[in-house]
Structure formats: C-alpha cells, structure tokens
Amino acid sequence: MVQLRQDYQEFTNRNADLIAVGPEKPEKFRAFWQKERMPFTGIPDPQHTVAKLYGQQVKILKLGRMPAIVIIDKSGNIRYQHFGNSMMDIPANEKLLSVLDELNREEG
Numbered sequence: 001m002v003q004l005r006q007d008y009q010e011f012t013n014r015n016a017d018l019i020a021v022g023p024e025k026p027e028k029f030r031a032f033w034q035k036e037r038m039p040f041t042g043i044p045d046p047q048h049t050v051a052k053l054y055g056q057q058v059k060i061l062k063l064g065r066m067p068a069i070v071i072i073d074k075s076g077n078i079r080y081q082h083f084g085n086s087m088m089d090i091p092a093n094e095k096l097l098s099v100l101d102e103l104n105r106e107e108g
Contacts, residue, residue, distance in 0.1 A: 001038065007093040008039050014100040016071075019043060021050045057083060071099055079103060 001020045004011070011018055018040035022029050029044035045051055056068040067084035069091055080099045082091050 001042075002036060003090060003093060004040070005036070005038055007097070010093070010097055011100070014097065014104060016100050017041070021045045023048065023051070054081075055083070069096065071096065071103070073103055074107070 001022070004018055004020065008018065019042075020038070020040065021043045022032070023046060024032065024044055025046045026044045029042060033042045043050065048056075051068075054068060054070055057066045067082075067087065067090045069080070069082045070078055071080040073079045080096075084090055
C-alpha cells in the first residue's frame with residue numbers, strides 16, 4: 001500500500017480511484033492508515049469478505065493474505081488483475097500506470 005502512496009498523484013492524474021483492502025480489524029487498520037497518512041480509501045476486511053469476492057488467496061505459511069491488484073474500468077469490468085505468489089510479488093506502479101494509460105486511450 002505504501003508503494004501506491006508514492007505515486008498517488010500519478011494515479012489520480014489518470015482518473016483512477018485507489019481503494020486498498022486489508023486483512024486487519026478496523027482499529028488496527030485505522031491506526032496504520034493514519035500513521036502512514038494514506039491519501040486514498042482503505043477498507044478493513046478481517047473476515048476476508050472482499051478478498052473472497054475477488055479470489056484473493058490466503059496462505060498461512062506465507063504470512064497470510066497474498067497481494068492482489070485489480071483494475072476495474074468505469075463500467076465495472078475487471079481490466080487487469082495480478083495475484084501475488086508471495087508478499088513481495090507486487091507489480092510496479094509503472095505497470096499499473098501503463099494499464100491505466102491504455103484504458104484512458106480506449107475511452108479517449
């Protein structure tokens with residue numbers, strides 16, 4: 001999530017809204033969000049309700065919920081998804097920004 005914060009302005013310049021979903025309980029999630037000064041929306045998901053909707057995996061032996069990135073267009077269609085195999089398996093912001101650039105060209 002911190003990675004997304006670094007280029008938050010680049011995402012908003014591309015008309016993207018960022019929403020991060022975390023596995024923590026609301027109190028812990030809120031404390032992290034405030035401490036890290038996240039500029040986008042965050043949703044605690046301790047029961048994995050949202051994670052299950054999008055097929056995000058939980059691997060206890062790999063420290064829990066695996067990273068997932070989903071880009072949904074304005075019509076509600078999933079246009080890009082990445083499901084990490086480890087906690088470090090997260091696409092670079094440049095990849096996500098290029099996907100958004102392509103979507104914006106299509107909508108042009």
